[in-house]
Amino acid sequence: MSYVRNVANVVATLLVGLRVTLREWFSRSITLQYPEQRWELPRGYRGHPVLLSDEEGKTKCTACGLCVRACPTDVITVKGAKGEDGKRVATEWVLDMSRCIQCNLCVEACKFDALAMSDRYELACYRREDLLYDMDTLLELGRGDGVAAITVGDKL
Amino acid sequence: MQAVLWSVLKLLIVLTFILLNAMLLIWLERKVSAWIQLRLGPMRVGRPQGWAQSIADVLKLLFKEDIVPSRVDKVLFVLGPIIAFMPALMVWAVIPFGPNFVSADLNIGVLYIAAIGSIGLMSIFTGGWGSNNKWSLISAMRSAAQLFSYEVPLVLALIGVVMLAGSLSLTDIIRAQQETAWYILYQPLGFLVFLIAGIAEVNRTPFDLSEAESELVAGWHVEYSGLRWAMYFLAEYGNLLALSALAATLFLGGWTAPFGLDFIPPFVWFLLKTYLFVFVAMWIRWTFPRVRIDQLMDLSWKFLIPVALLNIALTGIGITIFS
Numbered sequence: 001m002s003y004v005r006n007v008a009n010v011v012a013t014l015l016v017g018l019r020v021t022l023r024e025w026f027s028r029s030i031t032l033q034y035p036e037q038r039w040e041l042p043r044g045y046r047g048h049p050v051l052l053s054d055e056e057g058k059t060k061c062t063a064c065g066l067c068v069r070a071c072p073t074d075v076i077t078v079k080g081a082k083g084e085d086g087k088r089v090a091t092e093w094v095l096d097m098s099r100c101i102q103c104n105l106c107v108e109a110c111k112f113d114a115l116a117m118s119d120r121y122e123l124a125c126y127r128r129e130d131l132l133y134d135m136d137t138l139l140e141l142g143r144g145d146g147v148a149a150i151t152v153g154d155k156l
Numbered sequence: 157m158q159a160v161l162w163s164v165l166k167l168l169i170v171l172t173f174i175l176l177n178a179m180l181l182i183w184l185e186r187k188v189s190a191w192i193q194l195r196l197g198p199m200r201v202g203r204p205q206g207w208a209q210s211i212a213d214v215l216k217l218l219f220k221e222d223i224v225p226s227r228v229d230k231v232l233f234v235l236g237p238i239i240a241f242m243p244a245l246m247v248w249a250v251i252p253f254g255p256n257f258v259s260a261d262l263n264i265g266v267l268y269i270a271a272i273g274s275i276g277l278m279s280i281f282t283g284g285w286g287s288n289n290k291w292s293l294i295s296a297m298r299s300a301a302q303l304f305s306y307e308v309p310l311v312l313a314l315i316g317v318v319m320l321a322g323s324l325s326l327t328d329i330i331r332a333q334q335e336t337a338w339y340i341l342y343q344p345l346g347f348l349v350f351l352i353a354g355i356a357e358v359n360r361t362p363f364d365l366s367e368a369e370s371e372l373v374a375g376w377h378v379e380y381s382g383l384r385w386a387m388y389f390l391a392e393y394g395n396l397l398a399l400s401a402l403a404a405t406l407f408l409g410g411w412t413a414p415f416g417l418d419f420i421p422p423f424v425w426f427l428l429k430t431y432l433f434v435f436v437a438m439w440i441r442w443t444f445p446r447v448r449i450d451q452l453m454d455l456s457w458k459f460l461i462p463v464a465l466l467n468i469a470l471t472g473i474g475i476t477i478f479s
């Protein structure tokens with residue numbers, strides 16, 4: 001008798017398993033066909049820092065060097081000079097993306113709202129030198145859509 | 157002369173049929189496994205749904221280097237994949253694709269199928285022994301034990317069908333089903349045993365102990381690559397197709413159209429029923445984990461064979477009472 005009960009038990013559990021796979025079979029796949037389909041990035045997604053510009057399209061960075069000090073991996077290089085109006089402006093601002101850990105500390109350190117984290121995540125390139133982002137590149141990226149999502153003052 | 161040409165032509169037709177279907181099955185297997193696991197499976201090669209993936213794979217395998225490891229038994233090593241194709245090919249000789257659409261209507265068809273079923277083991281053992289590799293040998297030994305055990309319930313399950321039809325010819329069995337009803341209704345136990353033993357016969361999960369990637373790397377075809385490996389692989393799916401066709405013929409009335417849906421040609425019905433079993437086999441494969449070797453033996457000797465014998469007894473009683 002216990003043999004029959006055992007067999008019945010086995011058959012029942014096998015059917016449970018089959019039902020689970022059948023249900024999954026006809027439910028929607030969760031695969032994303034990457035280059036054609038993309039994630040909708042969540043608000044506040046942290047890519048890498050970019051430079052923000054003022055109304056005239058110039059950088060807000062004053063080359064104060066706070067971000068350089070804040071950066072734990074030491075990947076920011078800033079050089080500045082006196083501008084025409086007597087205020088200091090950055091003349092060179094280089095981010096070495098090969099070592100940036102996208103930690104947001106530089107953005108938090110900046111007192112002039114000159115930095116923000118963008119939502120850019122496709123960083124692959126063919127040469128290591130291409131990962132050195134200069135000021136113009138970063139300013140350009142800072143004008144993109146992704147940055148608007150994390151607006152100035154919205155420091156996370 | 158004409159007869160010879162005609163046989164060669166038939167052979168070629170069947171070979172193409174099997175190869176095309178095997179490639180389709182490989183693609184289907186990947187798709188079904190993906191769907192069950194909430195993935196998409198191959199999507200890139202050929203749109204829609206990556207239909208050309210198997211073609212691309214076969215082409216790639218064709219152009220691969222043909223490696224014969226230095227210490228193998230050359231004759232056996234070369235022979236293995238060729239033998240693998242034989243049972244998958246020979247089964248089709250007796251399977252009716254439609255009325256008067258059968259290569260050779262042997263009057264001992266069922267016996268013939270049971271007999272050539274054992275050739276599959278030969279190919280695995282030839283390859284496994286000839287490879288001169290520990291894993292291959294263990295796999296071949298396991299395979300031998302497994303196929304010996306499962307041949308018995310498989311044939312016992314066929315006996316019930318043969319008793320009902322009163323004939324060993326597959327065409328007669330189909331005709332008998334047309335007069336009464338599909339044998340899956342009369343032989344539910346026999347069908348169950350046939351399905352389980354059949355899946356074990358074609359070495360599919362949960363009975364793929366001889367292939368067991370996680371312990372034996374790839375089992376008997378560890379040393380194979382390129383075209384030879386492709387032949388083993390295609391033969392595996394050819395066997396699955398043959399088993400499904402057999403199940404459709406013996407238990408689902410073969411090419412018979414159900415519910416008087418005669419406008420669909422018999423050949424299409426035959427394929428539909430065959431593919432139904434293919435899907436069931438895939439469903440089972442992607443649901444259950446692999447069994448242990450002792451569980452495998454237990455299942456055959458302690459469950460399938462008693463049940464198959466019970467089925468034969470019940471069928472005999474039933475025939476005596478109702479006729």
Ligand code: SF4
Pocket residue numbers: 048049070071072073074075076095099100101102103104105106107
């Ligand atoms: S995100 Fe972090 S690592 Fe990257 S530059 Fe800013 S402070 Fe440095």
Ligand code: SF4
Pocket residue numbers: 060061062063064065066067068078090109110111112113114115
């Ligand atoms: S902290 Fe801001 S203003 Fe100062 S150097 Fe960095 S980016 Fe420029």
